[in-house]
Amino acid sequence: MIVLGIESSCDETAAALVNDKREILAESLLSQTDAHRPYGGVVPEIAARAHLENADDQVRRAMQGAGLEFSQLDGVAATAGPGLIGGVMVGIMTAKAIAAVHDLPFMAVNHLEGHALSARVTDGVEFPYLLLLVSGGHCQLLVVEAVGQYKRLGTTIDDSLGEAFDKTAKMLGLGYPGGPAVEQAAATGDAQRFALPRPLRGRPGCHFSFSGLKTAVRQTILALPEGPLRETDVADLCASFQAAAGDVLRDRCARAIRMVRESHPEITALVVAGGVAANTYLRGELSALANDQGMELVAPPQRLCTDNGTMIAWAGLERLREGLTDGLDFKPRPRWPLDPDAPTAAGAGVKA
Structure with missing residues (x-):
């Protein structure tokens, strides 16, 4: 089982391919740090435009690096939130287009779940x-x-x-x-x-x-x-x-x-x-x-602690194995808690 993952929630445009043997087949990442440095932080509009300009190229680089064709994939995943909505939209639409054209399952990945499951691809944590x-x-x-x-x-x-x-x-x-x-x-x-x-x-x-x-x-x-x-x-x-x-x-x-x-x-x-x-x-x-x-x-x-495509590909693969796929009408979510039922933290909003 091989899954392509796309990450674009903040200031890295990334794509990667992983398989169910926990092997990272290829990675490609373009950082926007230099573009945002003069402003002292991430500028959402600059980030979104950069993702739009580079997403296709990062996917191409990852596919070439793995020596694969889209027909050899079992699914495609993308960060669907939380994050800067402009960038999230670029990544999710790129993944949806690939899924639609090549008739592949699509997995909308919570960016936080990507981080949460990353140790399972690197260390096999149970x-x-x-x-x-x-x-x-x-x-x-x-x-x-x-x-x-x-x-x-x-x-x-x-x-x-x-x-x-x-x-x-x-x-x-x-x-x-x-x-x-x-x-x-x-x-x-x-x-x-x-x-x-x-x-x-x-x-x-x-x-x-x-x-x-x-x-x-x-x-x-x-x-x-x-x-x-x-x-x-x-x-x-x-x-x-x-x-x-x-x-x-x-x-x-x-x-x-x-x-x-x-x-x-x-x-x-x-x-x-x-x-x-x-x-x-x-x-x-x-x-x-x-x-x-x-x-x-x-x-x-x-390198896999900061935002990357590998964690999104792996989270997508994990979801695919569980049958947790999404429709192409899935809407990006700027906010998306991992535990939506958790109560509001006592004192939240109070500076301590």
Whole structure:
């Protein structure tokens, strides 16, 4: 079984092919980072136009890389949400056109499910498992019970961790994308120099909050001597921020592990996925936590943590195996929670 996957929900135009032996047959990805860098973030209209210009070429490159014809495919999948709606529309229409012309099953993939299932193609993780999903727009703890079956344990009540990384980078003049810039600067910094808060650490439950940490970074910058920030100030502040983020993730994940040991005692794996999961320091912190808790940390290769076509192709393949195909009238969804029945987080919208 071979599935083509297309990803276009933000600022990467990507296509990939995978088979049911967990083999990645081909990948093609075009990043828009250079186009968005002058604006300090992703500009939706620029992103949508770039996807429109490049989607067909990325699909062609992936097909050529795998040495396949469309007639050899068993299905085609595309991110159908959540994400920037213009880009999502480009990807889903490209996939629908291929499916219609070649009479192939079409799978509309939740972008978050792509991240959630990525460890199954890279590491063969068995259901169920505990998932920490950390990206530019989301920060959630979920139990992944099966394809399409998720139980949310916690979510952010304000900002995502990825957003906090990006805003910290912007305040420090590190540019875009912010996550890698903060991580690089933190490598030479003193994480003990600035006492930053650890929002919600020690509190009941598994929810997150990062707006207070972001605000503390801004207040710390304002308290420094006037004039350009010194390189050591930037490095120390990045290291202090990263350490605070790591402490929060460890605390929240430890609580989630205790919860799943009661509800799902068979769970032995903590999976971390999403763009922020590419951060080497945070991976190390979570690995130490998993080791302390007698769990296995599973993290996809860093190139498969950020948005990519492989995770969409694999999620599509998993859905196809379960008979979960979609009609060509499926409408893109700018918002699409993995657990739509999860209650609103207490305090959501309240900056903490």
